[in-house]
Every structure is written in C-alpha cells, then in structure tokens.
Amino acid sequence: xxxxxxxxxxxxxxxxxxxxxxxxxxxxxxxxxxxxxxxxxxxxxxxxxxxxxxxxxxxxxxxxxxxxxxxxxxxxxxxxxxxxxxxxxxxxxxxxxxxxxxxxxxxxxxxxxxxxxxxxxxxxxxxxxxxxxxxxxxxxxxxxxxxxxxxxxxxxxxxxxxxxxxxxxxxxxxxxxxxxxxxxxxxxxxxxxxxxxxxxxxxxxxxxxxxxxxxxxxxxxxxxxxxxxxxxxxxxxxxxxxxxxxxxxxxxxxxxxxxxxxxxxxxxxxxxxxxxxxxxxxxxxxxxxxxxxxxxxxxxxxxxxxxxxxxxxxxxxxxxxxxxxxxxxxxxxxxxxxxxxxxxxxxxxxxxxxxxxxxxxxxxxxxxxxxxxxxxxxxxxxxxxxxxxxxxxxxxxxxxxxxxxxxxxxxxx
Numbered sequence: 001x002x003x004x005x006x007x008x009x010x011x012x013x014x015x016x017x018x019x020x021x022x023x024x025x026x027x028x029x030x031x032x033x034x035x036x037x038x039x040x041x042x043x044x045x046x047x048x049x050x051x052x053x054x055x056x057x058x059x060x061x062x063x064x065x066x067x068x069x070x071x072x073x074x075x076x077x078x079x080x081x082x083x084x085x086x087x088x089x090x091x092x093x094x095x096x097x098x099x100x101x102x103x104x105x106x107x108x109x110x111x112x113x114x115x116x117x118x119x120x121x122x123x124x125x126x127x128x129x130x131x132x133x134x135x136x137x138x139x140x141x142x143x144x145x146x147x148x149x150x151x152x153x154x155x156x157x158x159x160x161x162x163x164x165x166x167x168x169x170x171x172x173x174x175x176x177x178x179x180x181x182x183x184x185x186x187x188x189x190x191x192x193x194x195x196x197x198x199x200x201x202x203x204x205x206x207x208x209x210x211x212x213x214x215x216x217x218x219x220x221x222x223x224x225x226x227x228x229x230x231x232x233x234x235x236x237x238x239x240x241x242x243x244x245x246x247x248x249x250x251x252x253x254x255x256x257x258x259x260x261x262x263x264x265x266x267x268x269x270x271x272x273x274x275x276x277x278x279x280x281x282x283x284x285x286x287x288x289x290x291x292x293x294x295x296x297x298x299x300x301x302x303x304x305x306x307x308x309x310x311x312x313x314x315x316x317x318x319x320x321x322x323x324x325x326x327x328x329x330x331x332x333x334x335x336x337x338x339x340x341x342x343x344x345x346x347x348x349x350x351x352x353x354x355x356x357x358x359x360x361x362x363x364x365x366x367x368x369x370x371x372x373x374x375x376x377x378x379x380x381x382x383x384x385x386x387x388x389x390x391x392x393x394x395x396x397x398x399x400x401x402x403x404x405x406x407x408x409x410x411x412x413x
Contacts, residue, residue, distance in 0.1 A: 003176070003177060003179075004174060004175060004176050004177075004248065005047075005050035005051060005052075005158075005175045005176060005177040005248065005249070006050065006051055006052040006053075006175045006248050006249035006250065006251070007052055007172060007173060007174050007175060007248065007249070007250055007251070008052040008055070008056060008172070008173040008175075008250070008251040008252070008253065009170060009171070009172055009173075009250075009251070009252045009253065010067065010068060010069040010071070010072075010170070010171045010172075010173065010253045011067060011068060011069065011169065011170065011171070011253065011254075011255045012069050012164055012165075012166070012169045012170055012171045013065060013068040013069055013070050015070065015403070017064070017070070017074045017077075017328065018328060018403055020337070020401065021063055021064075021328050021335060022074070022077075022078070024062075024063070024337075024340055024341070024344065025062045025063065025064070025074060025075075025078040026078045026081045026082045027082075027344050027348070028061075028062050028304075028340070028343065028344050028347070029058075029062060029075070029078045029079055029082050030082040030083075030086070031344065031347040031348050031350075031351050032058070032304065032307060032308060032347070033045055033079070033082070033083065033090070033092075034090070034351045035308045035347065035350070035351055035362060035365075036048065036308055037090060038351065038354055038355075038362065039308065039309070039362070039366070042090070042091060042092060042152050042156075043152075043156060043179075045092070046150065046152065046156055046157070046158045046177065046178075046179075047158075047177065047179070049150060049158045049160060049175075050158045050160075050175045050176065050177035051175065051249060051312055051315070052173060052175055052249050052250070052251040053249060053251050053312065053315040053316060053318060054307075054310075054312065054315045055071075055072075055075065055160065055173075055175070056071060056251055056253070056315070056318035057307060057315045057318040057320075057321045058075060058307055058321075059071030059072075059074065059075045059318075060318050060319065060320075060321040060322040060324075060327075061303055061304055061307050061321040061322075061324045061325065062074075062075070062078070062325065063322075063325040063326060063327060063328060063335045063340065064327065064328065065257075065327050065328065065329050065331065066259060066318060066319045066321070066322035066327055066331065066332075067253035067254060067255075067256075067257075067318075067319070068253075069162065069164070069171035069173075072146060072160065072162045072171070072173050073097075073098050073146060073162075076094065076096075076097055076098075076146065076148035076160060077097060077098075079094050079148075079150070080094035080095075080097060080148075083150075087153075091116075091152050091153035091154070092150065092151070092152050092153075093108075093112045093150070093151055094148065094149075094150050095108035095109050095112065095127075095148070095149045095150075095151065096108065096127070096146075096147045096148045096149050097146065097147075097148060098145060098146045099145060099146075102131075102144075102145070102146060102147035102148075102161075105124075105127050105147055105149050106124035106127055106128065107124075108149075109123040109124045109127060109149060109151065110123075110124055112151060116153045118151075118153070118155050119155075123149075123151060123155075123157070126157070126178075127147070127149050127159070130147075130149075130159045130161070130176050131144060131147055131161065134161060134163065134174045135163070141165050141168075142163030142164060142165050142170075142171070142172045143163050143164060143165075144161055144162070144163045145162065145163065145164055146160075146161055146162040147159070147161040148160045148161065155178075156178050156179070157177075157178045158175070158176065158177050158178070159174075159175070159176035160173065160174075160175055160176075161173070161174050161176075162174070249312075251318070253318075257329065257331045258331055258332070259319045259322055259323075259331060259332040259384065259388070260319075260384070261383065261384045261385075263317060263319035263320075264317045264319050264320045264323075264384060265316065265317045265320065266384065267376045267377075267379070268314070268317065268320060268372075268376050269320050269323060269381075269384070269387075270375075270376060270379040270380060270381040271372045271373060271374075271375045271376025271377075271379050272299055272302045272303055272306075272320075272323075272372050272376075273299055273379070273381055273387075274372075274375040274376075274379035274381065275298075275299075275302050275368060275371040275372040275375050276295045276296070276298040276299035276301075276302055277295050277299075278375070293342050293346060296336075296339055296398070297339050297342040297343060297346070298368070299324070300324040300325060300339050300340075300342075300343045301343060301346060301347075301365060301368060302368050302369065302371075302372045303320070303321050303323065303324040304324060304343060304347065304365075305365040305366065305368050305369040305372075306321075306369050306372065307321065308365070308366075308369070309366055309369045309370075310369070319332075323387070324343075325339065325340050325343070326391070326400070326402075327402075328402055328403050329402060329403060330402040330404065332384075332388050332391070333388055333391040333392050333395055333400070334395050334400035334401055334402040334407045335400065335401050335402065336391075336395065336398035336399055336400055337398070337399035337400070337401055338398045338399040339398055339399075341399075346361070347365075349361060350362045350364075350365060392407075392410070393410055395407040396408060396409045396410075
C-alpha cells in the first residue's frame with residue numbers, strides 16, 4: 001500500500017551546489033543514512049525521507065540553503081551518489097533526479113529489479129502513476145521537474161518529487177511512501193508542501209470518488225459538446241460537505257533568506273548549545289577522539305544526532321539545523337569547513353566501529369541528543385542575532401566558505 005506522506009512549499013531558487021560542498025554533503029549524507037539504518041532499519045529511513053519537515057532539516061544540516069527549493073535537488077543528488085555504490089551493503093537504490101534524469105527512472109527501476117529480484121515493471125508503473133497523480137490528478141498549478149524514487153531490496157519505496165510555478169516563483173515538493181497506499185487515485189498522498197495558487201482541483205481526494213466515476217460514465221455516453229450543453233442549463237445544487245480528508249504534514253518556508261528567531265524554537269537551540277558547552281567534552285569523551293574536536297563541533301554533532309534520533313515533532317523548525325554547518329549563501333553564516341570535516345570524521349569513525357560491534361561512539365551521539373533535549377527545559381542563552389554574530393566573527397578561523405569565496409577576518413573597528 002502507498003500514500004502521499006506530506007508536502008512542502010519553497011521559494012524557487014536557481015544556482016548550483018559548489019563542488020567543495022557537494023562532496024561533503026555526499027559524505028555526511030552517507031554516514032547519517034548508515035547511522036539511521038544501524039539504529040532503526042531501512043524502513044525508518046524511508047519514513048523519514050517521506051516526512052517534509054525532516055527532509056528539509058536533513059538538507060539544512062548539510063549546509064544547503066535552509067528554505068530553498070534547491071534542497072530537494074541537492075539531497076536527492078547526494079543520496080544517489082552515495083547510496084547506489086553502497087546498494088549491495090545497505091540494500092537501497094536511488095533512481096531518477098531532476099530534468100532528463102527523471103525520465104530515466106523507469107529504466108533504472110527495471111535494472112534494479114533485474115539485479116535484486118524485484119518486479120521492475122511494477123516499480124516502473126508505480127513511478128509513472130505517482131508522477132501522473134501529481135501532474136494531472138492534482139491540478140494545483142505546479143509543473144513537475146524532479147522525480148526521485150528510492151527503493152529497498154524488499155520492494156518498499158519512497159518518492160520525492162517537485163514541481164514549480166514560475167509565475168509565483170514557488171516550488172512544491174510532494175512526498176509518497178509505499179506504506180499505507182491502497183489506491184493511486186483515492187487519497188494517495190502522504191503529504192503535499194506548498195502555498196495555495198488559486199483553486200486546486202484534487203481528483204485524488206476520496207471525496208471526489210463519485211466525480212471520477214461520473215466523469216468516466218459521462219464520457220462513455222455523451223460527447224464533450226453534449227456535456228457542455230447540459231451543463232449550461234443546470235443550476236448548482238448545494239450539498240452537505242463530506243468529512244474532510246485528514247490533513248497531511250505541510251511545510252511552508254518563508255521567502256526571506258536570513259534566519260530569524262521566528263523561524264526557530266529557541267529553547268531547542270539553547271539546549272543544543274548548552275549540551276555542547278556544559279557537558280559535551282567532559283561527559284562524552286568518545287566524541288573527542290578526533291584531534292581538534294571541541295565544543296563548536298560537539299554543538300554541530302548535537303544537531304546531527306537529532307536528525308538521526310529525533311521524533312517528527314522535533315523538526316517543526318528546519319531553520320535551526322542550519323546553525324550546525326551554516327549555508328552556502330552565507331545564511332545564517334558561511335559553512336565552517338573545519339567543523340563540517342570534524343563532524344564527518346566523528347560520524348564516520350562511529351559508524352565504522354559500530355559495524356565491527358563497537359557502538360560506544362554511536363551511543364555517545366545518542367546520549368548527546370538526549371542531553372540536548374533534557375537541557376532545553378531550563379537552558380537559556382544569547383539571542384539568535386548574537387549567536388550568528390559570534391559565528392561571523394570566528395568564521396575565518398573555522399574555514400568559513402560560501403559561494404562568494406573564503407570568509408576574510410572581520411575588519412577591526
């Protein structure tokens with residue numbers, strides 16, 4: 001069974017991911033996926049990818065623009081680069097992508113089916129139907145341009161696809177999950193993310209079942225011209241509204257580039273910071289085995305570990321996760337490459353040792369996430385403006401880099 005699991009509305013941005021960030025996103029994405037699978041299994045990774053708030057937080061913690069439509073393209077691309085070479089080990093393949101890559105999805109699914117013994121034709125049909133529902137059955141003003149199909153060796157899958165409305169400069173991301181889907185034409189979505197663009201005709205809503213059947217019956221018995229003639233003499237008859245379709249997770253990101261306190265649950269951020277400053281180094285020595293790792297990296301690790309272990313409600317403020325590794329466009333601050341590389345090194349060491357049965361470092365990350373949650377109940381701290389100013393002041397010392405270049409030392413006043 002499959003259903004749409006959620007959606008997101010995002011400002012439409014252009015540009016490309018620079019090579020220096022793309023390579024790091026691939027490495028961080030790999031160890032995060034491995035950690036989630038180690039703790040919770042492949043099905044849980046699919047469920048998280050199907051949740052629009054988690055997906056946006058996942059992209060933000062990897063240094064992409066925290067509110068941008070580009071997160072979808074860059075995350076799907078990074079996952080495809082890293083998971084496909086590891087498919088024999090992890091049992092996950094990523095098919096499709098943006099533009100021309102999306103049209104290759106059916107062929108890639110057939111190849112996956114041949115390799116692992118799945119019905120590739122059925123997967124390809126599912127891919128086409130999902131794309132057709134969001135392009136034709138839900139007439140919401142968005143044209144699909146990205147289709148990512150992530151499938152496991154046991155045939156479970158998640159689809160993340162995105163459409164754009166060029167006039168409104170908006171993108172809408174749709175999430176589908178193969179768990180719980182009974183029909184591709186009756187309430188199939190797990191979630192849709194995006195702002196309203198006028199009246200939406202959603203023929204997949206369960207309330208439209210009679211309309212779908214009636215349309216088919218009409219077309220069998222009457223010509224389009226005859227239907228129009230009949231409609232012209234009909235008076236609309238109000239009918240009682242049926243029960244509403246259950247609401248799906250819907251993320252709407254703002255247009256502003258800067259991260260504001262209104263975008264963040266500050267007590268959670270203060271908990272992340274407090275766990276690193278007050279308890280990180282002394283209480284979690286397992287995290288300090290990589291030379292140079294200090295409180296700033298432990299703070300990033302606290303947010304990264306939340307992406308691995310956090311419950312869905314923890315991701316209501318995706319902007320907060322941009323405070324781990326900044327953003328490529330300098331919002332909220334340039335990407336601190338030294339911190340980013342230390343984060344990857346700690347996670348890679350933890351995952352590698354866990355594969356050999358030594359889970360002390362991964363368990364330390366789990367405890368760090370729990371410590372952040374405990375401390376947020378009473379921790380206080382500086383304002384977001386002060387936190388970002390501090391990051392900007394030390395950015396040149398942490399290897400701060402953005403699409404505008406390396407961050408210079410601040411000018412003395």
